[in-house]
Amino acid sequence: MMMRLITAGVIALVISVGIPLAQGDEGKAGQTSVALTVHGMMCSSCQKNVEKTLFKLEGVADVKVDMKKNLVEVRYDGRKVTPRQMTEALEKAGFRSKLPNY
Numbered sequence: 001m002m003m004r005l006i007t008a009g010v011i012a013l014v015i016s017v018g019i020p021l022a023q024g025d026e027g028k029a030g031q032t033s034v035a036l037t038v039h040g041m042m043c044s045s046c047q048k049n050v051e052k053t054l055f056k057l058e059g060v061a062d063v064k065v066d067m068k069k070n071l072v073e074v075r076y077d078g079r080k081v082t083p084r085q086m087t088e089a090l091e092k093a094g095f096r097s098k099l100p101n102y
C-alpha cells in the first residue's frame with residue numbers, strides 16, 4: 001500500500017508539467033503540479049465544487065480547471081499531499097477522477 005502510494009507519487013512527479021524549480025527558491029520548495037482527469041463537471045458550480053474540494057487538502061496551492069478537457073491542474077506541495085489523496089477527495093465529492101496514465 002505504502003509502496004503503491006510512493007510509486008504513484010513518483011509517476012506524478014515525472015509527468016508533472018511544473019517548471020523546474022530554481023534552487024534557493026524557498027517559498028516554492030517542494031511544489032510541483034499534476035494534471036488530473038476529472039469527469040462530471042457540468043457547470044461553473046461543479047467547477048467551484050472541485051476547486052473547493054481540492055483547496056481543503058493541506059498542501060494544495062493552486063487549482064486550474066479546464067472543464068472542456070476534463071482536466072484539473074493542481075499545483076501542490078508534494079511533502080504534504082499526494083495526487084492520490086486528491087482523486088480520493090474528488091471521488092468522495094462525486095467526481096470520477098483519475099491520475100495521469102491510470
Ligand SMILES: [Cu+2]
Nearest residue numbers: 042043045046
Ligand atoms: Cu454543475
